[in-house]
Amino acid sequence: MDIVQELLAGSRLALARAITAVENEYDEAAEIMQKVYPFTGKAQVIGITGPPGAGKSTLTDKLAKEYRRQEKTVGIVAVDPTSPFYGGAILGDRIRMNELTLDPGVFIRSMGTRGSLGGLARKTVDVIKIMDAFGKDIIFIETVGVGQSEVDVIKASDTIVVVLVPGQGDDIQAIKAGILEIGDIFAINKADYDGVERLNTELEMMLELNPNNALWRPLVKRTVASRGDGVEDLMQAINEHVEYLVTSGELIRRRSIRTKNELLLLINDHISKQVMDRISLGGELDSLVNSIEDHQQTPYNIVRNILAEILR
């Protein structure tokens, strides 16, 4: 049996190896994805994003346990260098995560954030697909909500939960980072802190002003993840959103946009890799730069020539 047959048959070891191959861009990665692809499209993907320390991992952990109680299998992809999944967390977090790690129905994987940003988004998508083919019912992606690359990563989700914390000024920053537009559900976590009402009001006001919300008005929920308070309610909101996605046809539309983005990312990655391989040979890049500086060539005709050569 090859590695894909093994993972389809339920081998966690094969699952881990396939993910490693994709993450490290081993030669067999493309073939693994090629074989995995027909078995994808069944999992429900939930994105959890928000500022560092907002409680994303704690919420993910609590939600994962809820889904496990319903006999659903869970995959977790953490794209966050500060995440407890990396093992860099305080003791309490580690104990909490270990509980989940011991459950054979849960598979947790951290993604390194080194490498090209576009590459990260594509790899995350591939890791989700591998977990999906493996048979995970629910897949969480946890990312710190800063910057375009994070937004690209989180867009692989069916439902995006934005986690905010009251009284930190984080709310405004998160909104600036473009998180407001992509949130399907807002969790005001650490609702045991002061400033919950203010953040809630601010959020509701901004959601009111957003014209994108004609079909789905994002829900705002309060949670105290560390105690598990509001987690069932949050899960209920996720279910409502999924129901909306299915009945409105939005799920098909979103997945189609995603397929298109994945194809574009893949084309982009492959073409730029070929171009880079081609011009990195024997330090040609430096001589090309010189030829531009000497006015012998322009960047435009260099690109045209390289593409013509590669596509020939």
Ligand SMILES: Nc1nc2c(ncn2[C@@H]2O[C@H](COP(=O)(O)OP(=O)(O)O)[C@@H](O)[C@H]2O)c(=O)[nH]1
């Ligand atoms: N007081 C309080 N602390 C929380 C809550 N949720 C999480 N925490 C704590 O906040 C810290 C950061 O949580 P974590 O889940 O690692 O945040 P992340 O960086 O967003 O993944 C941890 O020490 C948690 O125990 C909450 O609702 N209230």
Ligand SMILES: [Mg+2]
């Ligand atoms: Mg985390």
